Structures are given as structure tokens and as C-alpha cells.
């Protein structure tokens with residue numbers, strides 16, 4: 340649709356200077372949002388930016404401390420989501436709120452008996468069928484929701500929202516759990532609704548979806564309104580820069596940042612195990628050494644040998660010129676080597692514990708005074724690292740499981756830094772992390788290297804390897820096939836050596 344019709348659309352809703360605090364967190368700082376009739380409006384921002392909170396303030400789930408909401412020309416303030424819904428504003432949360440043992444129809448009409456007349460199953464089945472027909476959905480009203488796919492369940496939630504004659508529909512990360520086919524179906528439904536003049540707020544991390552589906556994009560950062568862009572007139576770089584508030588490292592590195600006389604910190608000589616075939620390399624002070632290769636190249640296996648996590652058949656490891664005996668991860672940590680596993684939840688963190696507990700996990704003995712944990716010191720050190728590496732959390736006692744992936748990753752980094760590790764092995768450090776948090780991890784790695792820490796980075800994303808590494812080791816089927824200086828590296832060259840069997 341052309342820009343003219345876009346701006347000609349009437350404004351249906353304005354949120355003005357919305358302010359909201361939770362204990363210790365200023366979640367929304369005078370935040371604004373303007374919605375026009377019949378538009379799909381993306382709300383983007385890093386995890387914790389305040390997107391869900393803003394929508395919860397709109398729909399009466401949270402009460403903002405300040406600010407105004409103007410809807411269809413008059414000021415509104417809903418006490419609960421039901422009130423908002425009855426006024427035409429519905430929200431579909433990321434977590435589905437359906438009852439598996441009830442039918443689709445029962446889920447849609449649950450709780451509405453109180454409006455003066457009883458609804459029996461045959462009436463609600465008929466009404467639901469009409470609703471599904473209207474939305475061109477192929478779902479049986481009498482099917483138990485528990486038997487439906489996640490995608491269909493999502494559609495039932497949306498149908499339920501629509502059944503209130505919503506003129507504003509909020510979809511909070513609706514596609515996170517959907518398959519590609521289900522996403523297509525959702526988009527078709529959204530396009531139908533848009534054609535009927537329904538206004539939608541669409542929260543998603545997936546930039547491709549946002550570029551495809553939305554008319555305008557509002558960017559939030561740290562609880563603040565940053566800007567609103569017309570989708571047709573913007574691009575990915577502009578959106579991401581607005582999200583993270585700085586230019587991210589999108590370009591490949593052109594030269595090594597390592598001093599020419601930087602000493603060798605770690606040396607692996609002829610490492611051999613079941614999966615690793617005679618691997619030798621050196622790592623310098625302040626260096627980011629990329630480990631590139633395809634699945635099964637032996638990169639993680641090499642890292643695990645250095646970290647003492649797997650048995651070694653033969654080979655030697657030197658730290659600062661001295662041979663070190665590494666048979667267990669404890670040996671490695673003692674030698675100043677930390678490992679950030681690609682599977683954070685299983686290996687890196689105790690997700691049921693707090694940030695503070697995780698931060699001191701690898702160095703607990705340093706925090707004990709006569710056998711008792713020195714809480715004061717724990718607090719002080721944890722707070723120092725939260726600040727230093729910018730962990731977004733309301734407090735040091737926040738449980739790990741409540742943090743975003745990017746922030747969990749940072750807690751692991753804090754854990755190894757507290758333990759004085761000067762060699763850090765990052766295994767797929769940005770897998771499953773959103774684009775903004777990704778660039779923060781990159782910045783952190785660059786900062787650590789600039790401070791003189793040495794990093795081995797395993798990554799399957801060639802762009803990431805080229806963006807971060809000073810040198811690149813290519814591996815194939817357990818062997819080291821090439822060491823590349825960053826100047827001579829490109830995706831093509833890396834792929835050549837990553838597929839070079841010998």
C-alpha cells in the first residue's frame with residue numbers, strides 16, 4: 340500500500356508518556372505509541388526493552404503510574420483485560436491461555452455465560468463454526484484443544500480475540516512456536532483482518548517477518564520510545580541500529596587486532612582423541628581465534644580436550660610456555676581456561692539458582708570465610724560484573740531461568756572472569772540469541788580481547804567468524820586443514836578448507 344493511504348489512515352489509538360516501574364526496574368520511561376486503523380504495527384526491541392509491558396499497560400494487565408491512553412478520541416484506562424476486550428482491544432500472549440481438555444468452541448466462549456443468557460454447546464459450536472468460516476480456518480469447533488497443533492491452538496486464541504469484535508489485536512511473539520506452514524496461515528489470517536480494518540500490533544524478533552508483514556515499526560530500547568519507521572522506507576540496518584543504539588559489527592574484520600609481538604598464551608601440540616586427529620595451534624594474548632568447520636569437524640571436541648572435558652589419547656597443552664596437566668575441567672579452570680558451552684542450559688548454568696550464585700559458582704572457595712559464604716563479597720563482586728558486562732536484571736538474586744539468552748550468556752562470562760580465566764573458549768556464543776543481544780556479546784568479546792584476554796570462538800556462522808576473528812582455524816573431520824590470517828579469509832576460502840578431506 341502506498342505511503343499516502345498509509346498516512347491518510349486515521350489514528351485509532353495513542354499511548355502517551357506511559358511510565359511504569361516494577362520493583363527495582365524502570366520498565367517504561369515516558370513511552371509512546373501511535374496506531375492507525377487497519378495497519379499492522381511492529382513493536383521491536385531487544386529482550387527486556389518493555390514491549391510486553393507496554394502492551395500489558397494498554398490492556399489493563401498492568402496499571403501505568405503515568406501517561407495517557409487515547410482510544411477512538413477518548414481517554415481510557417482499563418482495570419483488567421476483560422474490560423479492554425469488551426472495548427475492542429484484545430491481546431494474544433506468547434504463552435497460550437487455553438484449556439486443553441475443553442473443545443475449541445468451549446475455549447472461545449468460556450466465561451461468557453454471565454452476559455444474560457446461557458450458551459449451550461450447540462449454540463457455541465455454531466457460532467464458532469461461523470467464526471472459523473469467517474477466518475477461513477480449517478478447525479473443528481468440537482475438537483479438544485489439546486489435540487490441535489500449536490499453530491491451530493494459536494489460531495483458536497486469535498479467533499477468541501476476534502470474537503470480541505476486536506478493532507485492535509495485539510500479537511505478542513505469536514510465531515515463536517510455529518512451523519513455517521503455520522506461520523503462513525497466521526499471515527493469511529492477519530492479511531484478512533487488515534483488509535477488514537483491524538489494527539494489529541505485532542511483536543516479533545524475526546526481522547524477515549516484520550519486513551514482510553508490517554506497515555510501520557516502532558522501536559523501543561531500555562523502556563524508551565526510540566522511533567517509528569515506515570516499513571517500506573527502512574531497512575534492516577536502520578532498525579537494528581535503532582534497537583541496539585549503536586552501529587553493530589556487520590562488516591568483516593579487515594585486519595588482526597593482535598599486537599605483532601603478543602606472547603603465546605596457550606599452545607596445543609598434537610592433540611589426539613577419538614574425534615580429534617593431531618591438532619596443533621597457538622593462541623596469542625588478546626587474540627580471537629575462530630574455529631570454523633562444518634558439523635562433525637571436531638571443533639567442539641577439540642575445545643573439550645583443552646577444557647579437560649573428554650579423555651585425550653595423546654598430545655600436550657602449554658599455558659604461558661609451561662606444560663599443564665589437564666585431565667578434568669577443574670584442572671583447566673585452575674590453569675585459567677574457561678569454557679562457554681553451546682548448550683548453556685545443560686552445561687553452563689545452574690538455571691534454578693540466582694545470578695549471584697552462578698557468578699561465584701566456579702570460584703566458591705574464594706568467597707568463603709572460615710567455611711561460610713561471605714554474602715557481602717558475593718553481592719559486591721556480582722554487582723561489579725553486572726555493571727561491567729551490562730547484565731540486564733532487576734537484582735543479583737534474579738533466577739537465571741528468568742533471564743534472556745543473551746543475559747544468561749553474560750552470566751557465564753562473568754563466572755569465568757571472576758575465576759580469573761584469561762583464556763575463554765566460546766562455543767557457538769550467539770546461537771539462539773536475538774540480534775541486539777548478539778551484537779552485545781560481540782562487543783563484550785572485543786572488549787575482553789582488547790583487555791588482553793584470549794578467546795577461542797567456535798562458530799558455524801561464517802559471517803560471525805569473519806566479523807570477530809583475528810585468525811581462523813579451519814577444520815574438517817577432526818583435522819586442522821588450514822590456519823588463515825583474517826586478511827586472506829573469506830566465506831569461500833573457509834568453505835574450501837572446511838570441506839577439504841585428506
Ligand SMILES: Nc1ncnc2c1ncn2[C@@H]1O[C@H](COP(=O)(O)OP(=O)(O)O)[C@@H](O)[C@H]1O
Pocket residue numbers: 361362364366384385386387388389390391392393731733
Ligand atoms: N512482572 C514484572 N515484575 C518485575 N519486573 C518485570 C515484570 N515484567 C517485566 N519486568 C521487567 O521489565 C522490563 C521489560 O520487560 P518486558 O516488557 O517483558 O520486555 P520485552 O517484552 O520487550 O522483552 C524487563 O527488565 C523485565 O525484567
Ligand SMILES: [Mg+2]
Pocket residue numbers: 390391392511
Ligand atoms: Mg516480551
